[in-house]
Amino acid sequence: MFVQQPIAILDSGVGGLTVAKEVMRQLPREKLIYFGDTARTPYGPRSSDEVVKFTREIVGYLIQFRPKMIVIACNTATAVALDDIRSRVAVPVVGVINPGARAAIGQTVTGCVGVIGTEGTIKSGAYEQALRGLSPNVRVVSEACPKFVPLVEKGNFRSPETYETVRNSIGHLRGYPIDTLILGCTHYPFLTETISEVMGERVSLINSAEETALEIRKILQDRMGLARGGQVPVHQFFCSGEPHLFKAIAQQWMGEQIELSPVVWQVPVIV
Numbered sequence: 001m002f003v004q005q006p007i008a009i010l011d012s013g014v015g016g017l018t019v020a021k022e023v024m025r026q027l028p029r030e031k032l033i034y035f036g037d038t039a040r041t042p043y044g045p046r047s048s049d050e051v052v053k054f055t056r057e058i059v060g061y062l063i064q065f066r067p068k069m070i071v072i073a074c075n076t077a078t079a080v081a082l083d084d085i086r087s088r089v090a091v092p093v094v095g096v097i098n099p100g101a102r103a104a105i106g107q108t109v110t111g112c113v114g115v116i117g118t119e120g121t122i123k124s125g126a127y128e129q130a131l132r133g134l135s136p137n138v139r140v141v142s143e144a145c146p147k148f149v150p151l152v153e154k155g156n157f158r159s160p161e162t163y164e165t166v167r168n169s170i171g172h173l174r175g176y177p178i179d180t181l182i183l184g185c186t187h188y189p190f191l192t193e194t195i196s197e198v199m200g201e202r203v204s205l206i207n208s209a210e211e212t213a214l215e216i217r218k219i220l221q222d223r224m225g226l227a228r229g230g231q232v233p234v235h236q237f238f239c240s241g242e243p244h245l246f247k248a249i250a251q252q253w254m255g256e257q258i259e260l261s262p263v264v265w266q267v268p269v270i271v
Helices: 017-026 050-065 076-084 095-105 119-124 124-132 148-153 160-174 188-201 206-226 243-254
Strands: 007-011 032-036 068-070 112-117 139-144 182-184 203-209 234-238
Touching: 007 017, 007 050, 017 068, 017 203, 017 206, 017 243, 032 050, 050 076, 050 119, 068 076, 068 203, 068 206, 076 095, 076 119, 076 124, 095 124, 095 182, 095 203, 095 206, 112 160, 112 188, 112 206, 119 124, 119 139, 124 139, 139 160, 148 160, 148 188, 148 243, 160 188, 182 188, 182 206, 188 203, 203 206, 234 243
Parallel strands: 007 032, 007 068, 032 234, 112 139, 112 182, 182 203
Antiparallel strands: none
């Protein structure tokens, strides 16, 4: 029964498309339902209560599609709302923090791991807790980068402005013995080239999207079975805000045409 049901992916905006693309690559027969809350992005500066409320609302909307799994492809929402959502739905709920932490511990040689993310994610200490749960002696250097998400949401991935913003935000991290840097926001892979340029070749970047897709695959194989055979599914994309820029960014990132479905539920914008 579960095999024919979609995987629902939600994010504060376009960042979760990095997870969606990787799931589509690794699991090409699985249908995706994607919701980007572009009307209320970014989540990072918002209170935990707001983020939990928004996440509940989106999950409430996605449940109508009878997903077999829900993926919270937003580090801020994962940090503060994952357990809450797991307590409210009967299907597996996957976040993006633990997969990234496991990959970083497996990668680091110096034992010093950097984490960059939104204000909400860094303030929560979720990555530090996950990393130390796996390796108690790991040294964690965290940095909030509140200017990154707005750049991505505007489609500004590569420009002199982007380089200066990244350099000013994380350039000082080169002074630490970091050899592994977790991109602790699903928006940040859009800035991979610039982040790598600023940090240098000795620092490996951990993209939680790839690790999250691996975890999704493992859960499906262990519990439900993967979709096999038949036609490649038609995925559905929704956003709560202005659709044209979202569609342009999605098509640029995915490398293919996508169709946006109309959102019947209108997300209340909280000012």
